[in-house]
Amino acid sequence: MEREKIISEITRLKKEKDVIILAHFYTDPEVQDLADYIGDSLGLSQMAANTSAKIILFCGVKFMAETASIIAPGKKVLLPDPTSGCSLAESIKGSDVIAWKKKNPKGVVVSYVNTTAEVKAYTDICCTSANAIDVINSIPDGKKIFFIPDKNLASYVKIKTGKDIEIWNGDCCVHEYYDTKMVLDEVNKNPDAELLIHPESNCSHDPLIYKKPNSYILSTTGMIKRVGVSSAKRFLVVTEPGVIHRMKKLYPDKEFIPCDEYNECIQMRKITLEKMLISLRDEIHEVKVPEDIRLRAYPSIEKMLTLH
Numbered sequence: 001m002e003r004e005k006i007i008s009e010i011t012r013l014k015k016e017k018d019v020i021i022l023a024h025f026y027t028d029p030e031v032q033d034l035a036d037y038i039g040d041s042l043g044l045s046q047m048a049a050n051t052s053a054k055i056i057l058f059c060g061v062k063f064m065a066e067t068a069s070i071i072a073p074g075k076k077v078l079l080p081d082p083t084s085g086c087s088l089a090e091s092i093k094g095s096d097v098i099a100w101k102k103k104n105p106k107g108v109v110v111s112y113v114n115t116t117a118e119v120k121a122y123t124d125i126c127c128t129s130a131n132a133i134d135v136i137n138s139i140p141d142g143k144k145i146f147f148i149p150d151k152n153l154a155s156y157v158k159i160k161t162g163k164d165i166e167i168w169n170g171d172c173c174v175h176e177y178y179d180t181k182m183v184l185d186e187v188n189k190n191p192d193a194e195l196l197i198h199p200e201s202n203c204s205h206d207p208l209i210y211k212k213p214n215s216y217i218l219s220t221t222g223m224i225k226r227v228g229v230s231s232a233k234r235f236l237v238v239t240e241p242g243v244i245h246r247m248k249k250l251y252p253d254k255e256f257i258p259c260d261e262y263n264e265c266i267q268m269r270k271i272t273l274e275k276m277l278i279s280l281r282d283e284i285h286e287v288k289v290p291e292d293i294r295l296r297a298y299p300s301i302e303k304m305l306t307l308h
């Protein structure tokens with residue numbers, strides 16, 4: 001089917017079936033263009049919690065659709081490609097968290113939202129890159145914290161909060177690639193550009209980067225907001241390049257330089273218009289978290305959402 005037909009068919013089915021399309025900033029630009037809401041992990045969770053639509057067509061990866069299913073059990077959550085996973089979420093299992101809790105019965109488990117529903121079931125509180133520092137600061141001093149699964153975000157948060165944090169050795173294959181040397185090479189080529197860095201990046205907790213004037217460590221939404229208030233005209237963007245599509249739409253008079261335009265998340269990019277149409281038309285690839293896991297995972301997400 002040609003592209004225009006696919007788009008009009010998705011639009012028709014959306015109305016007929018009472019659907020909201022949610023898309024992460026890292027999805028393909030043409031997927032973002034069809035979404036009702038484009039956001040970061042926190043914004044997408046908030047949207048899933050508040051929508052009145054019957055079906056959520058979730059254009060992102062599996063842990064995000066699971067989060068939506070945990071928060072909104074009465075909705076049908078569809079993930080257009082059921083194989084769309086995440087290297088970070090898959091780096092830790094529920095049994096790893098149980099083992100830590102056995103050794104640290106008074107400890108607090110903080111899970112980055114990039115975790116499976118099973119891991120969230122053993123989590124005390126979730127966070128995203130947008131609220132990780134606030135979440136850690138909400139934990140009383142003196143408590144040992146297990147921050148899972150992203151080692152780079154954890155290291156950055158540990159520096160910023162000074163809390164007693166044990167770090168799980170997981171990483172995102174997209175952001176781990178952005179090391180200090182690579183980023184500083186791009187900075188040298190673009191000395192006038194403001195530097196926007198996602199905290200999952202390998203370089204985010206290096207003082208050479210976070211202490212640099214004109215450098216900001218931010219979630220994807222944080223980056224977009226920063227562009228809006230900054231007087232800079234050029235921005236060097238250190239994250240998955242999909243977010244630049246949104247930046248260009250909102251700020252067409254500013255210039256955005258991807259640190260690496262080819263460093264795409266292959267999982268997010270599995271979502272295509274064709275797969276969206278098939279999933280919506282046939283109502284297939286539903287993500288439904290089993291009720292016993294959902295009930296145990298829900299409080300950790302709810303606590304995070306009530307902090308905002």
Ligand code: 13P
Nearest residue numbers: 040041042128129219220
């Ligand atoms: P945010 O959307 O929270 O910035 O996270 C980035 C990411 O890697 C999502 O998978």
Ligand code: SF4
Nearest residue numbers: 086087088172174265
């Ligand atoms: Fe996972 Fe990284 Fe892709 Fe986000 S960008 S979904 S953390 S692999």
